[in-house]
Amino acid sequence: MTRTGRCWMAALGLMLTTAACGSGDTVGSGERAEPIKRAPMVENEFTPVELEATIDALVARINESSLDPMQMAVLVKSIDGFFAPVATGAGRAMGELGATGNVVAGLGRTGELEERVEHQNEQIRQAVAGGTEGIGIAPFGQGNAAVIDEAVEQGIHVVTLDTDLKDSRRSLYVGTINEPAGATAGRTLLEELPEGPGTVILHGSTDETWADGMDRTRGAQEVLTRAGYTVVVSSVIWSNEKELDDVEAMKAAIVAADPPVVGMLGLFSVSYRCAMAAEAADQPGLPIVAFDFDPKTVDYMRQGRIKATHVQRQYYEGYIVPYILYGMKSIGLEATRDILARHMVDETRFNLGIDVVPAGKVDDYNAFLDSIGANQ
Incomplete structure (x- = not known):
């Protein structure tokens, strides 16, 4: 007999229906089901x-x-x-x-x-x-x-x-695990920065009620500070309606920075706003490294404006x-x-x-995500 896969809808939730839901004969009481078999994965340089x-x-x-x-x-x-x-x-x-x-x-x-x-x-x-x-x-x-x-x-x-x-x-x-993830992102940005001194803008979090955001920000900040850069955190504003406020806050940080800004690091899914802020501050050439794989981030990577991103x-x-x-x-x-x-x-x-994805590997990473049905 084969294993049974049955999908049901909860009264308060939206069910995700996928072709992977199992099918077959019901397993009778006390009977052993057939062994679990995973779907084969396509090998790719990004396969973990x-x-x-x-x-x-x-x-x-x-x-x-x-x-x-x-x-x-x-x-x-x-x-x-x-x-x-x-x-x-x-x-x-x-x-x-x-x-x-x-x-x-x-x-x-x-x-x-x-x-x-x-x-x-x-x-x-x-x-x-x-x-x-x-x-x-x-x-x-x-x-x-x-x-x-x-x-x-x-x-x-x-x-x-x-x-x-x-x-x-x-x-x-x-x-x-957010602190080492932030540290990885900080090291990726270091490879793009000119020799210090200089200021790095982190599009991170200073919200003490959000431990994950603070941990990721702290991990990046420690790496960059140890490397001799001045780090300024511009705390993310999540609301889509306030996107321009978020960009304006980063622009103000860029303009006010002393020593001048030499790079930017976005630590969350709205990292693409770093590129928007650099453009608003008339510094479109600033090296920028991002987090996650939002379509807008990918667009900026294709334009060469974002050098790399880090995908959960x-x-x-x-x-x-x-x-x-x-x-x-x-x-x-x-x-x-x-x-x-x-x-x-x-x-x-x-x-x-x-996954650390350089701008030149966007298409390769997209192919990997397509192979597992995981594109956003």
Whole structure:
């Protein structure tokens, strides 16, 4: 008999339907399902070989277990933009596992943070009430922690992705470890800078309530400061309606800098605004390095205005979480963590790493993303 894959829609969420959802005969009670088989991946210079090997090792160990059916839910902030590849990866993995479950979208950036958090809390409650055995969640904020803890108290494993809630009772976090990611971006920019002294503008975060943003900014700042540059942080303004305000703030920082600005580093998905600010300040030749793979960032890379970007592995973030949830059910948390060990930075955090993409490799990287269905 083959494994069953059934997708259902939660009352408060939007289900992602993918061709990867499993099909076949229902597995009868007490019967062993056929082994899990992953879809073959196209080899590419950007394929994370070690990460792929770790997933294969986890699958091999799971295949030695009883392979009981599992119900799970993966809650993402949205299923468009940055989170589209996350949703694609999660849907594909759930199909390969034959898991009963759904990928559920939150409110994105719609409404106040409190509203987004409570909406997601209700999605967690709905998933628990519906019989889910494991939850992957990209939480909106600390306000999700108590409801996550309630789920854990009922014996449900919870894995956070994209944003961590380290003070909650979640089992593991999967995603970018932000301080070393920021440091990597800082080192990429150093290769483009003239010899100091000079000022570098970081399009980062000074919001103390957002630990991930602060960590990434700190990582970049430390690298550049140690190299002898003066670092000025222009804190990101997320609202699309206030994009021009964000650009104007960076322009003002460029104009006021002493010593003069010699480069810029954007640390989030709206990094392309650095190029807009440099143009507004009549310094279009400033070396700029970015983060993430927003289409506007890609356009500036093609124009030679952005020298490189750093892409989080969103597809793999979504793809590995269902396998981890299934692993924790079938072989236990400790055995699962042992298999993941080469990527663990501590007892609970799994580092996916980032891809460094030079401007001259945009088309190659796009081809890689297309091969896994992960283009935004």
